[in-house]
Amino acid sequence: MKQRIEVEIYNQTFIVNSEDGELYVQEIASYVDRQIRQAAESAKSAMPLRVAIMAALSIADEYHKALQRENDTHQEIDRLSSLMLERIAQSEALDGRAPTDHSLNAFAPVGTATSPEDNAKKDVQRPS
DSSP, rough: OOOOEEETTEEEEEEEEEOOHHHHHHHHHHHHHHHHHHHHHHHOOOOHHHHHHHHHHHHHHHHHHHHHHHHHHHHHHHHHHHHHHHHHHHHHTTTTOOHHHHHOOSSSSOOOOHHHHHHHHHHHOOOO
16 A cells, blocks of 8 residues: 655655655665765756756666676576586586486476486487
8 A cells, every 4th residue: 555755855855655664765765865965066066957867877877787786696696507517417427327307407496306217217208
């Protein structure tokens, strides 16, 4: 349920309709206020619209850099996961064991591991 929350940003009072909690909305408003004040300190012009736009650009820059870091982190996780799975398969091969389906897919949902009988059936059914 949306609630009306009063916030103050750059000496202006705003009413925000939000489904988020008041504390969260206040924190966001406080962050925006800090960004606007920081932009105002470094701006050559004291025009409020210009200051607000500069703050918005700064916030958008932070957001997009955070998205890029998240994307880079996901790619690194995927790379390391693949590397780990390759090493497990290499280790099993050196130990003289054939890699099993569940060892190659370490991220399979619980309860989906196949039995040795199921693996044997798959081996028989696979075309050469």
